[in-house]
Amino acid sequence: MFNNLSKNLIKLINKIKNNKINNDKNIKLILEKIRLILIESDVVLKVVDIFVKKIKIKFKKYKKYKDLNLNKILINIIKKELINILDYKNNNINLPNQKKSVILLIGLQGVGKTTTALKLSKLIKNKYKKKILLVSTDVYRPAAISQLCKLALKNNISFLKYNNKKDPIYITKSSLKKFKKSNYDILIIDTPGISYHNKKIEFEIKNIYNITKPIETLLILDSMMGQSSIKIPKFLEKILKITGIFLTKVDSDTKGGVALSVCSIMKKPIKFIGTGEHINNIEKFYPDRIVSRILGIGDLKSLMEEVKNKIDQEKSNKIINKIKYGLNFDLNDFLEQIQYIKNIGGIKSIIDKLPFLKNKKKFNEKQFSNIKNIINSMNKRERSKPNIINCSRIRRISLGSGTTEKDVINVIDQFNYMNNMMKKIKGNNIKEIFKNLKNILPNNIKNLF
Template identity: 40%
Template sequence: MFEQLGDRLQGTLKKIRGQARLTEENISDAMREVRIALLEADVSLPVVKSFVKRVKDKAVGTDVSKSLNPGQMVVKIVQDELVQLMGAANDALNLAQTPPAVILVAGLQGAGKTTTVGKLANRLKQQEGKKVMVVSADVYRPAAIQQLKTLAESIDVTWCPSESDQNPITIVENAKKAAKNGVFDVLIVDTAGRLHVDQELMQEIKLVHKAANPVETLFVVDSMTGQDAVVSAKAFDDALPLTGVILTKTDGDARGGAALSIREVTGKPIKFLGIGEKIDGIEAFHPDRVASRILGMGDVMTLIEEAEQKVDKEKAEKLVKKLKKGKGFDLEDYRDQVTQMNNLGGIESMMDKLPGMGNMKLPNNAMTSAMGDMNKSVAIINSMTAKERRFPNLIQGSRKKRIAAGSGTTIQDVNKTLKQFTQMQKMMKKMGGKGKMAKMMRGMGGMPGMGGKFPPGGMGGPGGMGGGGGLPF
């Protein structure tokens, strides 16, 4: 998300960053470009006007900090205003009440409510240690109840039974009793998708809300609908006392106008962003981090948090100890490193969060190619015997044919994987025993599959983006 807006704003601010002094003329020129960039990102016109006015008023005649030049000062003002526009700070869920804390999830049809309920339940269970129950009050969509049941079973969260011939209010009342009797911390209620112009269904959700008496009422909206997302959020807020918004499908929206408009128009905070289809594809919305990402300053804090949650520290420490003892880096270790990187969303997701790397242009679809190569590498290594993984030199002629056939790849792919592995093995050998290995492993080593398109040593190796220490794993 924000790809187009980020490119335009960074280009505009880059021009003014080099100015020795600021004048009303060059600020006006810059703000004209900012205005166009925001409108192209599908930010609502009233929001654009007020944003540009605030930035211009602060930039003209502002006292420039001694540590910043005039151009940098404008960048800082734009960043601060972006943060204020999106809500200043992350608004966490307010679950501080006598259990069960009820969360009601509402939204339009097709916004991804049921999937979001599953993601939210998984997040509360995994990251906050909550005992969670989910229930579907969607009696209109075929298989909606079964979908939530399947999601709940996949994450080992309790599903409260409901039937499509039941009244939604009865479903909610029964679920509250079951959650209370079962001593659950949180009950998440999934509701039917409805249009805000459908008066009958809007009246129904008011009654469902009254029965649920939720501590959080979250509106789920598809970010790709742009300004329609803002309009529908406003309409639902008029009908329900919303406490927050969850934007879904943000990985498919390069503009980001909804995220920049919703808070200003509705006064309701964005609490989470839905990313991709995976059950862990939901992250807390931090306005300061998103503003930094838009302006090409990266989002290292989110990267650190993701690493804390998704990187297998035990495997990393074992590899550190293994290499310190002088034992070789083998193909199983290499596969683990590639898998860890994939768990963090792959190269593109990681680069997006690194300062200065978010809009780095790589030739010939290098990102897509790199991810494909990495996934192939995992399949190729999985097709090897345990002995071949430990002793890669054994892999010659007929073994390569067998591995290629078993992984659905070619001998050339096998050779490429072995070459990438050899490069990382040499790098690991250089780092071993010099006090740098622990840092190196927390930085994942290099970036296999990029064909040398990154700085020497890769993203985490010496001379790479990690400053010798790699990413902060």
């Protein structure tokens, strides 16, 4: 989402690497460039003007230090000002320890409310150890309720389904009554998609809000909407009180201005972001970490948290022991490593959080799917003893996986290198591990390091 903003800011910062603060002409050009970058990133003009003005004031404070590096000063100033915009009051979700609570999800049609309801339910259940009850009042979108019901059951989330009921108010009242009598902690309600000119839905959502008295009312915003998203909060604030924002489709190629614009104008915190279609592609919003990613500083803290929360520690320990004692890896281990990468958001998500990459180009996740398909097309003996894979076996594996023979050979070569590398890294430091790690990655991302 922030790729455009991040790319241009990093480019500007690198360009002025050796410049000094005492050059007024340089500072003026930098401010003009920052203004242009923000406008191109779809940030509302009012927010752009305030942001540039604040940076200009901060620059004046540093002018007396003539020998200071302009590059470092700019990073420091931009980082602080971006955090000031994004860090509005409480970014934490409000979850009382003992009190039963309702969370209301509202938003326009097509912003991803249904998927968001499921992601949020699973996150709160697993991370905050709350018993979740999920219900949908979206009776207008065809199959919306049955879709959410199937996905909820698949992911072990309790769901209240009302067959043949077409009244959102009835569903709300009945669900609230059952929730109060149950042992569930949180009731999450997915509401009908709002449209600007549908007074009936507007009236129903207002009633749902008044009936449930939610502890959190999260506005679901599509990050691809750009500046038009600013109109939505103003429209909704007339009928209810929004407590926070859930930003969806953050993994898309959007310009990123919506986050800065909404936080600055609406004065509401972004609490969560959706980073992909998978149910686990949800992150708690940390303004300082997001800003670090934007400026290319990296976000290792979030990466470590994802590794801890989304990777099977028992299986991971087996791999660690193999590294520790210099034991042989097989292709089953290699396949598990690919799955670990997928579980923590894919290689793109990892790259975005790493601070030492020169340039963060687009990466095709399909290449990892190909590796998975190739290994899955092998039999048990081939996976445990890759050295037996000869030309005829390579031909069979390529046909079974829908890839070329060259692709199969590349996977085996990558595996052999990783196997040798794992034996060598025992006792070495993390820098050397990362230096060697790039050689087992697909060719199109080796040049990122």
